[in-house]
Amino acid sequence: MTITEFLIESIGTYTATVAFGILVNIPRKALNTGGLIGLLGYLIYRFTVLGGGGYVVGNLLGAMAIGVASLQFARMKRMPMILFNIPALVPLVPGGQAYQMIKNFALGQNTVAFTYLIQVIMIAGSIAFGFLLSELVNRVQQRFWQQRR
Amino acid sequence: MNREEHDQLILHTALTAGRIMLENGSEIERVEDTMIRIAKNAGVEGSQVFVTITGILMALNGELGAQIEPIKKRIFDLEKVSVVNDLSRQFAVKKISLQQFANRLDHLDSETKYFPFWLQLFAAALVSGPLEVVFRHNLPDFWITCVIGMLGWWVYYVLNKFIQIRFLSEFAASATIGILALVGVHYGLGNSVDDIIIGGVMPLVPGVPLTNSVRDVLAGNLVSGPARGIEALVSAAAIGFGIAMVLQFL
Known part of the structure; x- marks a missing residue:
């Protein structure tokens, strides 16, 4: 990945996340933060994949970062957490694989389609599991704060 | 305002808040949390709520029976979830009264602040x-x-x-x-x-x-x-x- 590609991908991810926030009518104050969290999640995913970690681990770490970062900003800005993690999740959606699956099913190439179906299921599962892990981090942090008081 | 009217107002406020949040795309745990908080900040401990995606049931520990609020539509408008959340916080720090809170919620439905x-x-x-x-x-x-x-x-x-x-x-x-x-x-x-x-x-x-x-x-x-x-x-x-x-x- 060259520097230009990296810049284009980063700007694209940020723009798309903010724009999706507008489509689900997120308060103006939360748009920029949502975009930054989306960018963070996507970059973690991208670098994990580039470093040879595979797309499952990449999505898991990306989703986990989104979950943890959303809660931090939700606490800081006193806003509901879903305002940040719904748009931030959009760049991780397996759009390409889902499309290839549909296309191959439509064209009758079921073997290829099933390969993509399994990829879609794996990605969706790893995103869900990433959220679970982020919840774990958040609960541990809450417990820690309560004990310090 | 006697006790029963006060309880009725609490139930109405909490149920409306819950309905608005669910209709516009909030998760269940937040709705439960907000409704119990509203009751608690209005002076009622130990209220019970049962929230599903198609309806809410809430009871206070008083003379009044449990009340139901059906959820009939589901759209995506996270701004409203955020507004209800803000109002609930303002109510918690006594910036607005329960009556004001209820009025604001009743008006919230009609005023949609979508992006153009x-x-x-x-x-x-x-x-x-x-x-x-x-x-x-x-x-x-x-x-x-x-x-x-x-x-x-x-x-x-x-x-x-x-x-x-x-x-x-x-x-x-x-x-x-x-x-x-x-x-x-x-x-x-x-x-x-x-x-x-x-x-x-x-x-x-x-x-x-x-x-x-x-x-x-x-x-x-x-x-x-x-x-x-x-x-x-x-x-x-x-x-x-x-x-x-x-x-x-x-």
């Missing part, structure tokens, strides 16, 4: 184009994807106004995107049908039900979580069918 339509179209374009580049690294098709994604969102928005069945609007929108992509490539405006469609359908992704479904299941709401998962799945299937139908003509 042209900005939504622009946003749909900016979801489609950049994600096409990010996913497929196909820079030459950026502009055509923006335009087609925007037209797809326009179809979705207009149909949603008239027929009000979201799955049908999604189906029609994705079919439109597919047809436009085929036509665009045929006339040399774009290079790859696949890339244009992948980018174009991104604004239609059911992000709210997807995220909430995962969060609800994790929080232990085993009725509402899977129900929302079905909602997301039907949306995805509707988009998929729209595309598949067009691709038969390849």
Whole structure:
């Protein structure tokens, strides 16, 4: 990945996340933060994949970062957490694989389609599991704060 | 105000707050939390709530019976979730009274503060184009994807106004995107049908039900979580069918 590609991908991810926030009518104050969290999640995913970690681990770490970062900003800005993690999740959606699956099913190439179906299921599962892990981090942090008081 | 009237006002406020949050795409745990908080800040300890995605049940520890609030529609307007959250916080620090809180909630339904339509179209374009580049690294098709994604969102928005069945609007929108992509490539405006469609359908992704479904299941709401998962799945299937139908003509 060259520097230009990296810049284009980063700007694209940020723009798309903010724009999706507008489509689900997120308060103006939360748009920029949502975009930054989306960018963070996507970059973690991208670098994990580039470093040879595979797309499952990449999505898991990306989703986990989104979950943890959303809660931090939700606490800081006193806003509901879903305002940040719904748009931030959009760049991780397996759009390409889902499309290839549909296309191959439509064209009758079921073997290829099933390969993509399994990829879609794996990605969706790893995103869900990433959220679970982020919840774990958040609960541990809450417990820690309560004990310090 | 006697005790019974006060309890009635608490129930009304909490139920309305819960209904508005659920209708506009909040997760279940937040609704439960907000409703119990409202009752607690109004001076009632130990209230009970039962929240599902299609209805809310709430009882206070008083003379008054439990009351029901059905949830009949589901749209995505996270601004309202945020406003109810703010009002609840203001009520907690005694900035507004219970009566003011109830009045504000009753007015919240009628005042929709959506982004203007042209900005939504622009946003749909900016979801489609950049994600096409990010996913497929196909820079030459950026502009055509923006335009087609925007037209797809326009179809979705207009149909949603008239027929009000979201799955049908999604189906029609994705079919439109597919047809436009085929036509665009045929006339040399774009290079790859696949890339244009992948980018174009991104604004239609059911992000709210997807995220909430995962969060609800994790929080232990085993009725509402899977129900929302079905909602997301039907949306995805509707988009998929729209595309598949067009691709038969390849």
